[in-house]
Amino acid sequence: MPDAVRALVADDDPSSRFFLVEALRSLGLDAQACHDGPSAIAIARQEAFDLLLLDCRMPGAGAEEVLAALRSDPDARSSDCTAVATSAEMDVKERQRLLSSEFSEVLQKPCNLADLRRILALVQAGATTSPLLDDAQAIATMGDAEVVKAMRTLLRVELTGLYQDLDALANNPEALADRLHRLRSSCGFCGAAALGMQTTVLQRHLKLGHSGTSVPLSRFRRSLLATIEALAAEDPA
Structure with missing residues (x-):
């Protein structure tokens, strides 16, 4: 890719945040991090990212609240980028709810490089897992x-x-x-x-x-x- 994919990692767990940022950087992404929902909203309003990795249970605002705030803001520079929800605990109903609220994928933690390569492929392919012809x-x-x-x-x-x-x-x-x-x-x-x-x-x-x-x-x-x-x-x- 001529330009590095830009990613914002929002996670209140220091270990998860560190792994995700460093792993994304190892894959060639320009990744930065923040530790809570309000910070994620503020940063993503001001800067254009290609990918948001948003933890479901952050202080101030979880993944769903962050994405809803950005999607409804006509001036947010990252309002339409690919968004992926992350969580250490996830049941089927929660996963379905997240995917129906415009998340392109849901990532279960702990994850690995293969999981992140799959996420990167989503960004590059246009951020949809739906079939071309169903x-x-x-x-x-x-x-x-x-x-x-x-x-x-x-x-x-x-x-x-x-x-x-x-x-x-x-x-x-x-x-x-x-x-x-x-x-x-x-x-x-x-x-x-x-x-x-x-x-x-x-x-x-x-x-x-x-x-x-x-x-x-x-x-x-x-x-x-x-x-x-x-x-x-x-x-x-």
Whole structure:
């Protein structure tokens, strides 16, 4: 990568904080640390990070509170970056709740370098673990595999046109928001899960008028192209 990925580690446990920062640095990241939730919010508002590692149970504000504060702040420079929740204790329901509140992943402590490499891969790939094409979701929605196939043919045409128009739309937020509204439904019908997620994130970005980062649009563009390629591979004719 031409520029180091920037990471903020927020954890009130000194040992965990030290390990995470040093391990991330060993992987080539520019990592810094803070010890509580309010500090994490203040730093991430002022500086642009690519990755937030947020402990679930910090003094002042836990991971969920920190992320909610940043996501709702149109001026926060790290409002749309990849966020990962960390915890030494985690049950299935808590994990599901965290993933549904816009965390890209949940990391159980103690963790190791392999876990952090996986997290770094999320950042580089656009921060979503959703499949490009979820056949089960599409069939559950449409009820028939042949109908899904026909819908995906139409989706491929729609996405190709959107990709060609995206640079112009980036300068017209109102027109982009209108296209995204229609696209979100199409993604749901066709099981385009990853693109649907990035569409939702970009819609929120536009609605709140976030000015600190272009990360959501960049991730959306990558997901859009990857979905086009997946559709082409599925039906090359």
